[in-house]
Amino acid sequence: MLSDNDRSGPFWTAMRGDAPMPPAAATLGLEFIDADPEAGTIELAFTATDDFVNPMGNVLGAFLAAMLYDTIGPCVLATLGPDEFQSTLDLNVNFLEPVVPGRLIGRGRIVHRNGDIVRVEASLADSQGTVLAVATATAKVIPFGVTAV
Amino acid sequence: MLSDNDRSGPFWTAMRGDAPMPPAAATLGLEFIDADPEAGTIELAFTATDDFVNPMGNVLGAFLAAMLYDTIGPCVLATLGPDEFQSTLDLNVNFLEPVVPGRLIGRGRIVHRNGDIVRVEASLADSQGTVLAVATATAKVIPFGVTAV
Numbered sequence: 025m026l027s028d029n030d031r032s033g034p035f036w037t038a039m040r041g042d043a044p045m046p047p048a049a050a051t052l053g054l055e056f057i058d059a060d061p062e063a064g065t066i067e068l069a070f071t072a073t074d075d076f077v078n079p080m081g082n083v084l085g086a087f088l089a090a091m092l093y094d095t096i097g098p099c100v101l102a103t104l105g106p107d108e109f110q111s112t113l114d115l116n117v118n119f120l121e122p123v124v125p126g127r128l129i130g131r132g133r134i135v136h137r138n139g140d141i142v143r144v145e146a147s148l149a150d151s152q153g154t155v156l157a158v159a160t161a162t163a164k165v166i167p168f169g170v171t172a173v
Numbered sequence: 174m175l176s177d178n179d180r181s182g183p184f185w186t187a188m189r190g191d192a193p194m195p196p197a198a199a200t201l202g203l204e205f206i207d208a209d210p211e212a213g214t215i216e217l218a219f220t221a222t223d224d225f226v227n228p229m230g231n232v233l234g235a236f237l238a239a240m241l242y243d244t245i246g247p248c249v250l251a252t253l254g255p256d257e258f259q260s261t262l263d264l265n266v267n268f269l270e271p272v273v274p275g276r277l278i279g280r281g282r283i284v285h286r287n288g289d290i291v292r293v294e295a296s297l298a299d300s301q302g303t304v305l306a307v308a309t310a311t312a313k314v315i316p317f318g319v320t321a322v
Contacts, residue, residue: 034228048233051224075200079183080320084197084246085261086239093235112234116265119322171229173268 031061033106033168035098052091057129059102064134066099070148072125083123085157088148091130092117092159095146099132100163110142110163111172117159127151140165180210182255182317184247201240206278208251213283215248219297221274232272234306237297240279241266241308244295248281249312259291259312260321266308276300289314 037043039056053071060066076087093115100110132146142163149155166172186192188205202220209215225236242264249259281295291312298304315321 046228047224047226048235075196077196079195082320084243086197086242089238089242089264090235093238112268114267115238118263119261122320122322171231171271173271
């Protein structure tokens with residue numbers, strides 16, 4: 025795990041706002057709130073826009089799954105060095121409540137790491153704290169710059 | 174299951190191009206290719222744009238999960254009447270190969286239906302037929318217009 029002094033590299037540069045967010049993260053309106061690499065936790069915000077809704081005006085679960093994916097990746101990245109990256113191998117989502125467009129909070133937590141394999145859980149909540157969807161995932165730590173899944 | 178004569182209602186109107194795609198589907202570049210409601214299968218296309226990529230230029234798995242979600246929903250909807258809709262309860266995705274922006278093909282198949290609960294599987298492939306990601310999901314059939322997960 026990293027100390028604050030080790031928060032270097034492209035991930036932290038983007039999270040600090042010193043470089044643009046990656047396009048996918050920007051599309052989901054990702055904003056960094058907080059991370060505790062020692063505890064393996066992260067808190068992010070997303071913006072569900074009117075581009076993400078179904079015919080009833082609710083946010084399609086597709087984009088909730090996307091936000092949970094983009095909570096889990098950063099949760100792992102926050103614990104890695106600048107020469108490491110991560111590849112998400114699987115993502116299992118449960119959709120709990122209907123969601124209206126707006127600001128959503130993603131929280132991730134590393135449950136276990138064994139070698140290069142990391143088990144992560146995440147939740148997505150509205151601004152009142154109601155949990156809307158939850159996910160678990162398996163990620164693999166890989167060298168930075170390797171083309172991965 | 175429906176005969177072709179029963180292909181009425183808002184789902185088929187959008188799939189035929191007689192009404193705009195729902196916003197979420199449009200964001201993912203969803204295009205209807207074919208469906209066989211008797212067999213419980215569907216084939217759709219999506220467009221992974223540069224808005225969906227990670228820092229390496231690969232399509233973030235977040236958006237592959239979103240496309241698989243939006244293959245599974247239509248797969249179920251294609252088998253329903255115009256007064257029915259569906260709610261996806263869970264989505265389990267395996268990410269198999271790195272993905273570059275472009276046109277992707279989503280294929281869905283209903284594995285089992287027991288009452289209002291439907292088990293669906295889906296895959297996402299590139300234009301060469303290489304399978305990039307696969308998913309399974311549980312969906313619930315609900316009345317059209319009900320606010321659901």
